[in-house]
Amino acid sequence: MEARHLRYALALAEHQHFGRAAASLGIAQPPLSSQIAAVEREVGERLFDRTPRGVFPTAAGTAFLERARRALDEMGAAVVDAGRAARGETGLLRLGFIGSALLDPLPGVLGRFRRARPDVRLDLGEMSSPDGTAALIAGGLDVAVGRGGPRGPGAEGLVTVPIGSDELIAVVAATHPFAGRRAIGLGQLAAENLIVSPPDQEPAVAARLRSLFDSAPSPLDCATTSRDIHTTVGLAACGVGVGLGPARMRRLERGGIWFCEVTPRVRLPDLRLSFRAADRSPVLAAFLDVVRANCREVGSRLDHVLARHPAVRGIEQPG
């Protein structure tokens, strides 16, 4: 059974006449008769009643034609869908990210991406940087956003670009003695109960912080740990201690809390976006294109890396 047979049967049902159906198909009448006969032989049933007043489908023919129409529709859709998938207009993007990325670059990027590719399904999940890297390598994610360059086996198959940088800031309750001050010195922090993310969750950030306090014992040894940035702010707000986090934490501004700079200024590990170098998914390419247009402020490095990468070659934005 071939698609040709379905097309011929549908044409015959439409014209109710072998000669005209054949003409509409651009063939002569005898081959149409022969092909219809072949279908009927294969199905094992007569599909058309040849009457003097025209050719009409039998009960079997009616059932056959219904399925035939759907089969040809699916075949047409296969070609269309393949093209759309190749242009990145449909598909799936699985994105893992750390909480602070959701505060700043992701809302804009995801919004623009959804407008550019409304039919791409997004699968989003918050996770630590090492978890994101591992999932990316294992193939469970397409894009991971975290802090610190990927480490470990398989990391060499990833491409990583910076998409945002942060200084370290502190957050305290409005009732805390630091409240109202623009900046706090590192030395003053050492005497406070600090609230930071757990070392195993964000090792790059933890390493950076550890390097700040060279005294032993370090004030980090007995620091309170919080697995997400909202919790850090919440704990600070209720007076548990001094929360430390990236400057984009200021987006969580609300009553009862106070943000202050840390002096001297401490630059945290950049927010970085990673993907598999071998990934040729057009959806990924489209996403990287949006990232490139949206994160220019980070500097030329991102643009430079992405522009050179094959994943973003030849991307055009649809309507």
Place this chain on the structure above:
Amino acid sequence: MEARHLRYALALAEHQHFGRAAASLGIAQPPLSSQIAAVEREVGERLFDRTPRGVFPTAAGTAFLERARRALDEMGAAVVDAGRAARGETGLLRLGFIGSALLDPLPGVLGRFRRARPDVRLDLGEMSSPDGTAALIAGGLDVAVGRGGPRGPGAEGLVTVPIGSDELIAVVAATHPFAGRRAIGLGQLAAENLIVSPPDQEPAVAARLRSLFDSAPSPLDCATTSRDIHTTVGLAACGVGVGLGPARMRRLERGGIWFCEVTPRVRLPDLRLSFRAADRSPVLAAFLDVVRANCREVGSRLDHVLARHPAVRGIEQPG
């Protein structure tokens, strides 16, 4: 685009290897390469990534394969469905009938038919005998059950067989003087207010009744008319008059009413089943087969007519 292309692409996706996919298809490797290339040319996108570790679908290929699978499924279903439709296992039977037919032969016939052909959709409707005949001729029905042979233009294209015969009986309220009597004479009926079906609704029955009362004016001239048999019984029950109807009306037996024979016995026009002589629908054939098995008591005529008719040739009951 032909079904072959879809089958080849699916085999390649399954085996992830040109050689093995070709072997599974029973062809050599070069033609498979060539056919896959032809598909990719037609779609305009690369559907498979040829890597040293195997052949894997691209994003476009994944979308294409999904639709291809469905298209081939539909093609397979087309053949299966055509066979089922040809054997009368699926399809539609539109049946029009007069109310009294629903009292006796139809419950059994329809029950057996549903068990024999559970996947055939039934479209049932109560209607007068002339309406059924007209709908049958116009093609809006497949089977009509009524009283009296079909008349009028187009009726010669119908086949009609008797499926039940009735004597005329009367129904009265339990409080009526007739109550408790086994039989009533025609002469006694003439003095009562009769309840009968309207002449335009059942002309054959009306003609038969008219012939019973040769006096002028006829007691039918001022008779109450009722468009369905339940109403006739209901009106009789509340004392409006004496209902006249077929013997199978006894199936409506309940408290407060009384049925009596009419003497001398009056045979009403037979219940008859009609269908288009040119109708070759397998569903019709299956239905007639059930009717034939179920209505033998009517006598050899039904069996004789149906057994000779092409519509019921070579019918076997499925499991």
Place this chain on the structure above:
DNA sequence: GGTCGGCGATATCTTCGACGTATCGTCGAC
């Protein structure tokens, strides 16, 4: 690092079947 082996692509020939032309058989219509 060079050779080997596996795999897909290419080249060329063969063959089968889809199509075209010619013609027949049948059934209504006039």
Place this chain on the structure above:
DNA sequence: GTCGACGATACGTCGAAGATATCGCCGACC
């Protein structure tokens, strides 16, 4: 009864799918 329309049949032709042979490329392994 003849004619015309229509689908089926007969047969020759040609193109495309498939087979065989071979090439080019890339890892693997010694």
